[in-house]
Amino acid sequence: MKDSELIEQFNAKSDIEVISTKTLYKGFFQLDEYKFKHKLFSGGWSEVVTREVFERGNAVVVLPYDPITHQVVLIEQIRLPALATTNSVWLLELVAGMIAADEIPAEVAERELMEETGLKASEVHLVNSYLATPGGSSERYHFYWAKVDASKAEGIHGLDYEHEDIKVHVVDFDAAMAMVNSGRIDNASTVIGLQWLALNLDTVRQA
Structure with a gap:
């Protein structure tokens, strides 16, 4: 064809x-x-x-990256459905959140970054959007990378009324990719986000 x-x-x-x-x-x-x-x-x-x-609706996913220190900011939280296929329900993930019908994805990306990590990005860039599981769901992810100061990332975050209990981790990029390769990081949006960064690392760091 x-x-x-x-x-x-x-x-x-x-x-x-x-x-x-x-x-x-x-x-x-x-x-x-x-x-x-x-x-x-x-x-x-x-x-x-x-x-x-x-x-399910649509969502944003945000990759917080510090090009100076070459670190990514990951969050850890409990995910009950993971019990069906793994012994661990504590997943390392990128920032993510649902988009309401009247919301602008870029604004949701910045809000979720603050809520889940306490960070405010100096730059937020749209990468692309993709269907999460098109065999059974209409959900589309809007994927952004955010330029952050990783030295300011720490603590426990999340909204109490949404029962969020989110721990922030600052991880060297090479260590994060090693966790992708070993299967420690095994959720789709995080794997996709980190692999995208690996493919576009020179462009992102120069920009």
Whole structure:
């Protein structure tokens, strides 16, 4: 397939027909049922397909990085769902937070950075956005990197009414990448963020 054909497919919303939607559950999160048909690679259209979609909303994820000391600021907090596949529920993560319907992602990024680390960035840059788990959820992450003074990162943070208990860690970048390679850091947004920084390190440090 040619690059031009891939680009055309990227914009091909006409390739799917949503027949119906129905909300199955609505609480803090929402579960919707979709019935749809889609075009087939072999030609023609599929039969009606039914899928449930976890409607979590969209989020920001922020990579706090100090280009002077070559350190990243990570947060540690408890994540109950991790129990299903690991013995540890204490995860090392990047800063993240949900975006309300009327909020601007960049403003949420700065707010979450302050709430979860106590840091105010001197610069915040949008990197990209990506779907977190498109097989079952509509959630899209807006990924930023933030220039910070890592020497000011310390303590316990989070909002009491959200039951947050967040510990800040300042980690040398090479040590953080070693934890990615060993599996100590195993949540998707943090792995993606650190790998992006590894690929773009020279550009980020020069900027």
